[in-house]
Amino acid sequence: MAGGPVTSPDITRFAPSPTGLLHLGHAFSALTAAAHGRFHLRIEDIDRDRCRPEFDRAIHDDLHWLGLDWPLPVMRQSDRMPAYHAALARLAPLTYPCRCRRGDIRAALSAPQEGAPPAGPDGLIYPGTCRGCDLRDAGPDDVIRLDAARAFDALGLDRIGFRDRRILPDHDHILTRDQFCAGIGDVILSRRGMGTSYHLAVVVDDAAQGITLVTRGKDLFDATFIHVLLQRLLDLPTPAYLHHRLIRDDVGRRLAKRDDARAIRHYRDDGATPTDIRHMIGL
Template sequence: MTFRTRFAPSPTGPLHLGHAYSGLFAFDLAQRAGGAFLLRIDDIDASRSRPEWEAQIYDDLTWLGLTWPKPVRRQSEHLPAYRAALSYLWARGLLYPCSCSRRDIAAAASAPQEDSPPIGPDGIVYPGTCRPSHPPEGTLPETVLRLDMRRALGTLQAQALRPLLGFKEDGAGPEGQTGQIRLDPEALVETIGDVVLARGGMGGSYHLSVVVDDAVQRITHVIRGRDLFGATAIHVVLQRLLELPTPIYHHHRLIRDETGKRLAKRDDARAIAKYRADGLTPRQIREMVGL
């Protein structure tokens, strides 16, 4: 198996030291394995993506010494692929439309008779307000679509397709999880719930698009931060439902500020471009992030 990994930033702001660490770490692993390092642009959210930020991504990564095959896969150019995956899941009765706003979800989950609402990879676990008792019929609608997690897991169990859900972790999760990670179906229902797979005006959510992209690009190793460890269970379920391979995962440590807070796009003071302007070298950036 040829080692193939990817770095998939979103062009919604400047790359910071956390991005530098993740990209360099993945690139280094690919180089050592004699494999391939791919760059992918996660621009499925057209409302927030900007061409100037995409150009800055190429410029910053090239300055750091990273190289990748051309052309780069841009998610905005492959919306039909995500729509096809949604249509497949819809035809199997695993999706349903949802009209709830974030405020609706928070209110329902925080009702007086409820305990503190569980928090999953996407925030408050959806309380099932719009979940129908039977799969909806008709054509795939252009609206928010959620995965009926319990029905989806029941489908997998009924088909007896690799009944043990799980994935191999080569790095470590937030609680030190490593090796073969087994997923408990009932826990997925309770702690993750019916995640959004499509939003209005977008070809698919992050969860759907990343699974489709990784399969299309034949990614064997997904290398990313530990903040995405919880989302891996969603991706494994989608891979099984769409009959796609499950890569090996490596969740690495996060780069944090002086207070211990994870860096985000809004941390312009730690943007790679600022360090470049201040005269630092790529080697000094490597040293700053512990590489």
């Protein structure tokens, strides 16, 4: 009997950091990813100061309790520093060292204007104080930033974009070069004491795991423009994206790891079942 073309299922992932217990928002994100393809777990543990082995163990335990499984071995960012260093070296002609602290950036953005300093998906939008510094002069306490304008110029692009399977799926989400530079700016590719950053690591890791669908919260929607730009610069494939709704508390705030009362572990201890958790998060 004739049929349509056979398509392979998407390869999805859930990539938590072991800096606290998983909460209901994590459960929603992991279960949503698992429902859309072959599920992988990745441990994002580049923040060595905040990551704890007990939280790492709890991630595995809570996800197994929810009924999820994944291929072994689990990818860990702490094992992948050579890959990040190689990507950073490839981007070196488009980067510069920066020794500005958050207070310096806030002061530069606050004067002489009034109101809150402009912020984007990478935090305060860097005003370019160190832009033009030579990478050969980078010190041990410097971060490494991508010169966004030069990155667009190197690619010969005047805009960057992607589509999202959940948010206006028939619409191209676009930022022009000028919009990116003004609203996102020169993002950090290597943070102090880490040797990489979330943005660089996630792009390199998604490609290494063959991820074809990135499923994550709407709070990371704007960061996707950064990731697509890095994918272009590193000649990496761009996966499909699905940014899902966020799980919020009773007053509408997005859940965070400090919300211990919403931790999956506490619901388990109180006798909840995996089915109860699914009902709580609307699944």
